[in-house]
Amino acid sequence: VTGEASLTPKEAAKAKAIAVQTWDFLKGVVDVAGVPLADRPEVAFAGRSNVGKSSLINALLNQNGLARTSNTPGRTQEINFFQSTGDEAPAYVVDLPGYGYAKAPKKTVAIWTKLIMSYLRGRPNLSRVFLLIDARHGIKANDAQVMDMLDEAAVSYLVVLTKLDKLTRAEQIKVFEQTSQSLSKRVAAFPHLLATSSQKGWGIEEARLKLSEALYGV
Numbered sequence: 001v002t003g004e005a006s007l008t009p010k011e012a013a014k015a016k017a018i019a020v021q022t023w024d025f026l027k028g029v030v031d032v033a034g035v036p037l038a039d040r041p042e043v044a045f046a047g048r049s050n051v052g053k054s055s056l057i058n059a060l061l062n063q064n065g066l067a068r069t070s071n072t073p074g075r076t077q078e079i080n081f082f083q084s085t086g087d088e089a090p091a092y093v094v095d096l097p098g099y100g101y102a103k104a105p106k107k108t109v110a111i112w113t114k115l116i117m118s119y120l121r122g123r124p125n126l127s128r129v130f131l132l133i134d135a136r137h138g139i140k141a142n143d144a145q146v147m148d149m150l151d152e153a154a155v156s157y158l159v160v161l162t163k164l165d166k167l168t169r170a171e172q173i174k175v176f177e178q179t180s181q182s183l184s185k186r187v188a189a190f191p192h193l194l195a196t197s198s199q200k201g202w203g204i205e206e207a208r209l210k211l212s213e214a215l216y217g218v
């Protein structure tokens with residue numbers, strides 16, 4: 001499942017374009033009114049609290065500590081925009097707060113969920129959503145709700161399994177097959193499932209290629 005996909009030299013160069021750039025934190029917003037102008041391609045990372053969104057962004061952009069990570073769910077509380085500052089075509093990468101954090105006050109959860117949903121539904125330059133699923137848990141009810149909304153709004157999304165290092169080989173294969181199966185019925189899901197471990201670096205190069213394609217075209 002997590003065996004390194006062998007990229008062609010052209011694909012490897014495309015993937016590398018993401019990692020060699022400098023990425024900066026632009027701003028964090030708590031209201032969709034605060035989002036920057038939709039003047040460049042954008043990819044957003046969504047998923048349940050603690051699934052590993054911020055960690056995956058750091059791994060893909062090759063900049064440790066760019067997006068803040070934490071053991072405690074609910075670390076990211078704003079929509080955080082990162083911008084490429086190199087010579088490459090300008091782009092945004094967006095780190096979203098997690099949804100479904102049970103321990104946060106109900107009101108806070110409702111506000112975050114509303115913010116995430118209205119951002120995802122209404123962002124015209126959003127090229128693709130990377131939807132992260134913890135490989136130990138698979139697709140949960142609130143993941144399915146987000147997928148329903150993305151399917152309805154025709155926002156294309158790519159599902160990424162995270163924390164594969166926490167599973168045995170047999171478990172990895174099982175969750176990969178089960179998740180692939182349930183994605184086949186979803187209209188806006190990218191027909192390709194990524195399996196990653198930010199900690200071990202598994203699947204990162206392939207995920208970088210997918211990010212590069214989403215931002216700069218295939």
Ligand SMILES: Nc1nc2c(ncn2[C@@H]2O[C@H](COP(=O)(O)OP(=O)(O)OP(=O)(O)O)[C@@H](O)[C@H]2O)c(=O)[nH]1
Binds near residue numbers: 050052069070074077
């Ligand atoms: N074992 C393992 N742990 C990981 C991996 N990726 C992230 N983690 C850990 O999972 C925890 C949450 O990671 P974050 O990247 O902060 O998760 P998040 O989805 O951004 O969380 P919120 O911002 O709270 O929604 C941290 O303790 C990370 O070190 C992984 O690939 N393997």
Ligand SMILES: [Mg+2]
Binds near residue numbers: 068076095097098
């Ligand atoms: Mg986070």
